[in-house]
Every structure is written in structure tokens, then in C-alpha cells.
Amino acid sequence: MHFIPASQRPLQFHTQLCQCITMLSSSSSGAENTYSKLCSAVLLPRYNTPAAHMDLWSVPHTREKGWYLSLMAPNDKGPNYAWLDPSRLYCHQQALQDCIEDLLQPFRDDFIDLVAGIDAMGFILGAAIANYLGKGFLAIRKSGHLCVKTHSQPYVDYSGREKVMEVRTDAIKPGLRILLVDQWIETGGTMQAAIKLVEQEGGVVAGVAAICIEDSEGGLQVKAQYKCSDCVPEHLRIQFNSHYLHSFEAFPSQQENHEE
Ligand SMILES: O=P(O)(O)OC[C@H]1O[C@H](OP(=O)(O)OP(=O)(O)O)[C@H](O)[C@@H]1O
Ligand SMILES: Nc1ncnc2[nH]cnc12
Structure with missing residues (x-):
């Protein structure tokens, strides 16, 4: 049986546990039946089931690079949005x-x-990375938010729309070694704009990190010119480049689409 540590148990878990304790104390049904209800309500599914791979409260026994990528949710809203939502994995502490x-x-x-x-x-x-490293954090912002002097850089991203990125003028000094972090690199347009903002001030791009750096033309250019890091194991890269992950199949919305 795989129990979750107390620190990772959600409120819902405690509610279910209370319901089960009430049920156990009042039940006159067979012990076996009660035990199986308790198991299905309280204990987590084993990690090798599709449901467990997208479960926000279970942790696999072996945590190889990228194990958490199956927590990312597929796009449910169509072509005006990114093809998946990586941020679902942030809900899971581990x-x-x-x-x-x-x-x-x-x-x-x-x-x-x-x-x-x-x-x-x-x-x-x-x-989160700045905090982990014990370093400061610089926000590179989309235009129209920073109320101080900024340098700006136009760019086009995966949506095809023209946008502008800004950085404050009083943070980057020549020679400062900066690790650039984004959630995702699809066409590379956004990251290339951020790189320009850093380098125009004499900053040094010490590295580029994102959950996935796709093998698009722009993504490959960034990988060729800078030290890069992403979370995608090589055997899954083909799925990321084709914008469909097998792990999406565990999501109820995908099953509904398939049934329609
Ligand atoms: O490589 P590209 O094609 O330029 O796309 C990557 C960018 O797009 C996404 O952000 P988005 O602007 O969609 O929004 P968000 O970060 O505000 O969710 C993503 O987090 C990157 O910043
Ligand atoms: N956050 C994101 N997730 C997936 N694909 C993307 N393309 C650009 N941003 C993305």
C-alpha cells in the first residue's frame, strides 16, 4: 500500500478519512467490504495506473527526470491558447x-x-529558482506594467501576435551573469527578445531554462548559442515537438473528445 506523507495530504483527503472513520465505527457490514471502501477512498492509486500519472497527490517511487510532465494538462479551449498548460504541475509539491x-x-x-x-x-x-539558488530575481515584463524607466524589445511569439517585452534600466550591469527562465519555449520569439534585453545592457546570459525548449527554428537557435536546460527526457522529445503527449489520454476531457 502506498500512503502519502501527512505533509502532502490535501483537505479533501482528511474529509474522506473522517467519513471513513465514521463509516467504520457505524458499519455493520462485513469487514472486507468496509476495508475495500476505505482503500478506494483514502489510499492513493498505484503510480503505474493512468489515473495516478495525473494525480496531484501521488508520488512515484522512482522520480526520474521529467516524471512530473504527465501532470501537465492538455488544451481544452482551442487554437487561441497554448497547446497545453504546464502550470498544473506546480500544484504538486514534489x-x-x-x-x-x-x-x-x-x-x-x-x-x-x-x-x-x-x-x-x-x-x-x-x-522559485532564484530562491533555491539564494539569488535575486529580475522580472522581464510584457509592456505596459513597469512604472519605471525601461528598455523595450518587440517580438512575435507562437500566437503570431506582435508584442513588446520590457526590463528596468537599473538592474543589469555589464558582466552580470543572468540565468533566464521561462515556462516554455515554442517559437523562441519571447526568449530571443529577453536575451536581447539582457545583452544590450552588457549582461551575460549564463543560461536559459524552461520546462520545454521545442526543436523549432528559434528553439534550436537558442540551444545552439546558449547553455540550455529543459525537463524533457530525449525519448519524449518527439511528442513535445509534435504538440501531443501520450499522457494527455489520462485526462477526462480527452476521453470525452475521443468518445464524441
Ligand atoms: O517561444 P514563444 O513562441 O515565444 O512562446 C513562449 C512564451 O509563450 C508563453 O507565454 P504567454 O505569453 O503565452 O503567456 P503567459 O506566460 O502569460 O501565460 C510561454 O510561457 C513563453 O513566455
Ligand atoms: N506555456 C506554454 N505551454 C505550451 N506551449 C506553449 N507555447 C508557448 N507557451 C506555451
Whole structure:
């Protein structure tokens, strides 16, 4: 049986546990029946079932690089959105921690002065990484938010829309070694804009980290020019480049689409 440690038990778990205790104390049915109800309500599914792979409360026994990628949710809203939502994995404490450690593995012997995260979802991983490393965090923002002097850089991202990225003028000094972090690199347009903002100020891009750096033209350019890190094991890379993960099949919405 696989019990979750107390620190990882959600409120729902405790509610179910209370219901089960009430049920146990009042039940006149057979002990076996009660025991199986208790198991299905309280104990987690084993990690080799599809349900367990997307479960936000179970942890596999072996946590190989990228195990948590199956927690990411498929796009349910169509072509105006990114093809998946990686942020679901941040809901899982162990997944978030392992993701950060996997991303930092290639940089463990490198010197980093500052971590920069890209608006908006890059702030989550970027700030978590800065905290892990004991470094400061620089927010690289989409235009229209920073109320101080900024440098700006236009770019086009996966949506095909023209956007502008900004950074404050008083943080980057020549020679400062900056680790750039974003949630994802699809076309590479966003990261290339952030790189320009850092380098125009004389900053040094110490590395680039994202959950996935796709093998798009722009993604490959970034990988060729900078030390990069992502969480995708090589055997899964083909799924990421084709924008469909087998793990999506465990999500109820995908099963509904399949049945329609
Ligand atoms: O490689 P690209 O094609 O440029 O795309 C990557 C960017 O797009 C996503 O952010 P998005 O602007 O969708 O929004 P969010 O971070 O605010 O969710 C992602 O987090 C990257 O920042
Ligand atoms: N957050 C994201 N997830 C998946 N694909 C993306 N493409 C750009 N941003 C993305």
C-alpha cells in the first residue's frame, strides 16, 4: 500500500478519512467490504495506473527526470491558447521541487549572479529558482506594467501576435551573469527578445531554462548559442515537438473528445 506523507495530504483527503472513520465505527457490514471502501477512498492509486500519472497527490517511487510532465494538462479551449498548460504541475509539491532541481542540474558548477523570469508564467519557476539558488530575481515584463524607466524589445511569439517585452534600466550591469527562465519555449520569439534585453545592457546570459525548449527554428537557435536546460527526457522529445503527449489520454476531457 502506498500512503502519502501527512505533509502532502490535501483537505479533501482528511474529509474522506473522517467519513471513513465514521463509516467504520457505524458499519455493520462485513469487514472486507468496509476495508475495500476505505482503500478506494483514502489510499492513493498505484503510480503505474493512468489515473495516478495525473494525480496531484501521488508520488512515484522512482522520480526520474521529467516524471512530473504527465501532470501537465492538455488544451481544452482551442487554437487561441497554448497547446497545453504546464502550470498544473506546480500544484504538486514534489513535482515543482523536482522540476526546479532538474532544470538546475546542468548549471550546478556555474556562477550565476541573478535569475530573470519572463512575464507571466516564467515568474513562477524563475522566482522559485532564484530562491533555491539564494539569488535575486529580475522580472522581464510584457509592456505596459513597469512604472519605471525601461528598455523595450518587440517580438512575435507562437500566437503570431506582435508584442513588446520590457526590463528596468537599473538592474543589469555589464558582466552580470543572468540565468533566464521561462515556462516554455515554442517559437523562441519571447526568449530571443529577453536575451536581447539582457545583452544590450552588457549582461551575460549564463543560461536559459524552461520546462520545454521545442526543436523549432528559434528553439534550436537558442540551444545552439546558449547553455540550455529543459525537463524533457530525449525519448519524449518527439511528442513535445509534435504538440501531443501520450499522457494527455489520462485526462477526462480527452476521453470525452475521443468518445464524441
Ligand atoms: O517561444 P514563444 O513562441 O515565444 O512562446 C513562449 C512564451 O509563450 C508563453 O507565454 P504567454 O505569453 O503565452 O503567456 P503567459 O506566460 O502569460 O501565460 C510561454 O510561457 C513563453 O513566455
Ligand atoms: N506555456 C506554454 N505551454 C505550451 N506551449 C506553449 N507555447 C508557448 N507557451 C506555451
